[in-house]
Amino acid sequence: MTTTSSSRRAAAADVDAQPPRYAYHYCNVRPGLPPVSGPQVFGERASAINTLRDKWLNGTELTYYFYDQPSDGQTVMLADGSSRFVPWAGPAEQKQALRKAFESWAKLGLGLQFKEVPSREQAMVRIGFMAGDGSWSYVGRALLDVAADERTMNIGWDVTQDLDTAIHEIGHTLGFNHEHQNPFSGIVWDEEKVYAALAAPPNRWSRQKTHFNILRKLDETTVEGTTWDPSSVMHYPFGPGLIRQPAQFQTEPLQPPGGLSAHDIAQVRKIYPAQPPVNELRELVLAESRRLQIAAGGQIDLRIKPARTRSYQLATFGEADTLLALYEDVAGDLKFRGGDDDSGEDRNAQLKLRLQRGRSYVLRVRLYYAAAAGETAVMWW
Numbered sequence: 001m002t003t004t005s006s007s008r009r010a011a012a013a014d015v016d017a018q019p020p021r022y023a024y025h026y027c028n029v030r031p032g033l034p035p036v037s038g039p040q041v042f043g044e045r046a047s048a049i050n051t052l053r054d055k056w057l058n059g060t061e062l063t064y065y066f067y068d069q070p071s072d073g074q075t076v077m078l079a080d081g082s083s084r085f086v087p088w089a090g091p092a093e094q095k096q097a098l099r100k101a102f103e104s105w106a107k108l109g110l111g112l113q114f115k116e117v118p119s120r121e122q123a124m125v126r127i128g129f130m131a132g133d134g135s136w137s138y139v140g141r142a143l144l145d146v147a148a149d150e151r152t153m154n155i156g157w158d159v160t161q162d163l164d165t166a167i168h169e170i171g172h173t174l175g176f177n178h179e180h181q182n183p184f185s186g187i188v189w190d191e192e193k194v195y196a197a198l199a200a201p202p203n204r205w206s207r208q209k210t211h212f213n214i215l216r217k218l219d220e221t222t223v224e225g226t227t228w229d230p231s232s233v234m235h236y237p238f239g240p241g242l243i244r245q246p247a248q249f250q251t252e253p254l255q256p257p258g259g260l261s262a263h264d265i266a267q268v269r270k271i272y273p274a275q276p277p278v279n280e281l282r283e284l285v286l287a288e289s290r291r292l293q294i295a296a297g298g299q300i301d302l303r304i305k306p307a308r309t310r311s312y313q314l315a316t317f318g319e320a321d322t323l324l325a326l327y328e329d330v331a332g333d334l335k336f337r338g339g340d341d342d343s344g345e346d347r348n349a350q351l352k353l354r355l356q357r358g359r360s361y362v363l364r365v366r367l368y369y370a371a372a373a374g375e376t377a378v379m380w381w
Contacts, residue, residue: 022197023239028213029172032139035219036344048296048369049321049343050221054140054175057325057364058111058299059275065123066095090129097159101166108265111275125173127153135165140175164233164258171234179235183217185228188245191215197242230254231261284363289379296369304361304380314363315350318376321368324349329360343368
């Protein structure tokens, strides 16, 4: 993601600066989950798993926290061999810009929910404002592997007049990758010009970082469809001459218009459609298997009400790739209790948990892929 003076992600070039500045300041994305692969995972199955592997179960409440304590930060080494402490806390204006960016996604009526929380211990998304560290986020569910006292997102420059940077970073948190790395884009780079441009300020990137964020093509199995969206908020702008093909960008910039594109909106609504209220979910009866009448990529949420306090097992059955997650319903607030993902493995997802009599739980099941329609079921006993 980048910054611009006109609400797009660019920092205006200083033509008198030496060495020459590049026109755009970019997001340095952190990795997502690695694609599933193997002798038995290829073709349609690989695509079905990998297009959703980074995505959250629909209905997830993404809690976020802004670092705000003077002690939050890290010590960095300087060129002269000395060190200094750099805080992660940011000003109120920056935090408010991030809240507006979350609202840009939330107002689309998604199944996901966003909630600001007062402590890092409560947060899945932990946002810092460390100057000099660039703007970045982990992709989707990969942030669950980040240590609880570390950032999952950083905003490295002023986004009060550059909301697209914040929207872009949240897009990564939702599981979306850089659109200019879409393998179906047809972009042919002038690679040495790209390396030279990104080595200059304000990015000062190594060749490795430039390759990872720009030149590297995403694995085809991780991309749904074959449509390239150069208007996406997840697409960098590029100056003229860095792109050889399409030919028009040899002489003119590739400049997304800003904000969420129509394709961005359609995609996020497809992956995270609006959810029915939790109190309207159908109950999964104890010891009765329920066939999953959902297509690959679909999800079903079911209510569980144990009559006794004891250990229970919950599992899927059939030749399929699934993700199971169980939540306890605490006055309408769903608290995660356990999960299992069997995608790409020769087994079925299974949980063994102690459930309490008189309490209510919600079981979410994502079907990545099934070898045959209608032959996958879920049961608890």
